[in-house]
Amino acid sequence: MFIQVSGGRARLEDHHNFREFKIVVDQEIEDWDMLRTALVGIARVDDGLHGWVLPSALRADPLVAGDGVWQSGFDAMIDKARPHGWVDPQSGEIRAHIVWSGG
Secondary structure (H helix, E strand, C coil): CEEEEECCEEEEECCCCCCCCEEEECCCCCCHHHHHHHCCCCEEECCCCEEEECHHHHHCCCCCCCCHHHHHHHHHHHHHHHHHCCECCCCCCEEEEEEECCC
16 A cells, blocks of 8 residues: 655555555655644654654445444454564554655
8 A cells, every 4th residue: 555645745555455565755855844734633744764654544445434344454454563673662653665656
């Protein structure tokens, strides 16, 4: 799954794919202020390569909020990511690579 950022807005895409997790930005020129604004309440950008996504923001997305199968799959994805250091032990945020795609 990935978070698509386009036109300054973020949305969940490919939500049934639990094998990859990233943030895809539809522009080639890196606009960090726009990205941070688009991800407010969803994720924070840390080092310019990664974002840290709030699981609660994804769980509340209308695409998946009422889908128990998805919620269980998401839990399993988080459990698999944790031993690799991709889940912040304090906040529970999940690490996601940022890709600037150029739309």
